[in-house]
Amino acid sequence: MTWDAVVVGGGIAGLVAARELVHDGLRTLVLEARDTVGGAVAGHTVAGLRLDAGAESFATRGGTVAALLDELGLTDSVRTPEPLGAWVHLPHGDGPLPRTGLLGIPADPWAARGTLGLVGTARASLDLVLPASSATSLGDLVRRRMGARVLDRLVRPVVGGVHAADPDDLAVDAVAPGLPDALGRERGSLARAVRSLRASAPAGSAVQGVAGGLHVLVDALVADIEAHGGTVRTGVTVGSLDDEDADRWVLATPSAVDLLGLAVGRPDPGAQVTLVTLVLDAPALDAAPRGTGVLVAREATDVTAKALTHATAKWAWLALAAGPGRHVVRLSYGRGGDDAAPDIDVALRDASVLLGTPLSRDQLQGHAIVRWTEALPRPSVAHTRVVAAVRSAVEPLAGVAVCGAWVAGNGLASVVPDARAAARSLL
Numbered sequence: 568m569t570w571d572a573v574v575v576g577g578g579i580a581g582l583v584a585a586r587e588l589v590h591d592g593l594r595t596l597v598l599e600a601r602d603t604v605g606g607a608v609a610g611h612t613v614a615g616l617r618l619d620a621g622a623e624s625f626a627t628r629g630g631t632v633a634a635l636l637d638e639l640g641l642t643d644s645v646r647t648p649e650p651l652g653a654w655v656h657l658p659h660g661d662g663p664l665p666r667t668g669l670l671g672i673p674a675d676p677w678a679a680r681g682t683l684g685l686v687g688t689a690r691a692s693l694d695l696v697l698p699a700s701s702a703t704s705l706g707d708l709v710r711r712r713m714g715a716r717v718l719d720r721l722v723r724p725v726v727g728g729v730h731a732a733d734p735d736d737l738a739v740d741a742v743a744p745g746l747p748d749a750l751g752r753e754r755g756s757l758a759r760a761v762r763s764l765r766a767s768a769p770a771g772s773a774v775q776g777v778a779g780g781l782h783v784l785v786d787a788l789v790a791d792i793e794a795h796g797g798t799v800r801t802g803v804t805v806g807s808l809d810d811e812d813a814d815r816w817v818l819a820t821p822s823a824v825d826l827l828g829l830a831v832g833r834p835d836p837g838a839q840v841t842l843v844t845l846v847l848d849a850p851a852l853d854a855a856p857r858g859t860g861v862l863v864a865r866e867a868t869d870v871t872a873k874a875l876t877h878a879t880a881k882w883a884w885l886a887l888a889a890g891p892g893r894h895v896v897r898l899s900y901g902r903g904g905d906d907a908a909p910d911i912d913v914a915l916r917d918a919s920v921l922l923g924t925p926l927s928r929d930q931l932q933g934h935a936i937v938r939w940t941e942a943l944p945r946p947s948v949a950h951t952r953v954v955a956a957v958r959s960a961v962e963p964l965a966g967v968a969v970c971g972a973w974v975a976g977n978g979l980a981s982v983v984p985d986a987r988a989a990a991r992s993l994l
């Protein structure tokens with residue numbers, strides 16, 4: 568059978584691209600290697616609660632994810648996190664993260680004084696008077712402009728949590744689109760650049776979620792694709808473009824490099840991230856002692872987790888579903904390069920330290936340990952070069968498009984508009 572279009576990879580990128588194609592009347596087939604579609608956006612049930620097993624929120628930047636949710640009839644399900652703020656866990660105690668920052672970079676260093684200390688804050692403020700300079704990575708940029716404390720206490724913990732990578736390995740434009748231009752406009756000042764980017768973002772929270780969990784989006788996408796005549800098949804690994812007869816191909820996976828036989832180098836293989844979800848009977852956590860969660864500085868060696876999300880403090884819909892005194896806590900493990908394999912006792916101990924509340928096995932009502940591999944490509948300078956080479960190799964190929972976090976950057980706010988554009992380039 569000849570298809571108008573075949574999409575390889577049924578993650579969010581592949582599904583969004585397929586939806587675009589079926590809406591244009593194309594007979595489209597989605598092929599997904601795993602037993603379920605959605606990729607890093609997945610659901611699971613823990614202690615009777617339906618929860619996200621991977622991604623749980625989306626950045627509001629650009630408004631593209633909200634627009635997709637609107638089109639899928641999910642407008643009323645969009646939720647804003649509780650405005651409790653988050654913390655960073657440091658060797659000498661915990662400090663609040665700046666609420667108006669970008670990847671931990673403070674728009675106003677003085678607002679982060681409690682976490683940076685007087686010396687760190689004073690050093691960060693030099694950013695306003697230092698002459699403009701160029702930087703080789705995000706880490707280099709922050710160190711030059713604001714100093715080591717901002718890097719170690721704010722940016723490295725946040726970037727480790729979001730990208731499972733070190734800021735010294737990341738290209739600035741790959742993780743903070745718009746920042747290089749804003750730096751140019753603001754004569755090199757990082758604080759002023761962050762402030763101007765935050766001011767131009769939509770009002771309100773920088774992230775939002777979906778009642779019932781972000782994975783509800785996957786179900787809605789599949790239903791819409793099938794309602795428009797598309798076909799979604801799981802358990803099929805595409806090893807060659809000869810596997811199907813198609814007029815158009817959307818390759819929504821890094822295996823595009825092999826499928827097309829491109830000699831451009833290897834994209835980053837993606838970090839190993841392990842998520843441990845704990846459902847606890849713990850009324851002491853009703854007070855949300857660490858707001859929506861805690862990011863861990865590398866220098867803090869008393870825990871092995873890199874981040875903790877207090878999900879029932881962050882999402883009111885989840886607190887309601889869990890019921891009084893019951894809490895959902897999610898810990899993530901695996902800094903760049905680590906192959907972390909935490910067990911439940913390690914996770915309980917880490918949660919106790921990070922939340923400052925003793926938590927024991929007899930409070931545990933259920934737990935899940937989910938390992939993600941290849942799902943979070945680290946946008947290093949080398950990876951960014953490979954992506955540029957892939958894009959220019961694919962552009963002249965008729966009927967072929969690539970999309971996904973590996974080319975667009977991590978996170979739904981990057982993946983969704985890129986996948987739509989990839990599909991439209993074939994119409």
Ligand SMILES: Cc1cc2nc3c(=O)[nH]c(=O)nc-3n(C[C@H](O)[C@H](O)[C@H](O)COP(=O)(O)OP(=O)(O)OC[C@H]3O[C@@H](n4cnc5c(N)ncnc54)[C@H](O)[C@@H]3O)c2cc1C
Nearest residue numbers: 576578579580600606607622623624805820971972978979
């Ligand atoms: C633990 C975790 C938490 C995250 N949290 C957030 C968050 O809160 N907010 C946010 O915005 N982003 C978050 N992200 C990032 C976000 O989930 C991803 O950027 C996004 O989901 C990537 O979508 P994708 O379709 O590009 O890739 P994937 O989700 O990786 O999907 C690719 C799919 O292609 C399939 N595939 C690969 N090769 C083949 C082949 N040859 N044949 C057939 N199928 C193939 C894979 O099985 C996979 O299902 C998180 C990621 C992880 C891992």
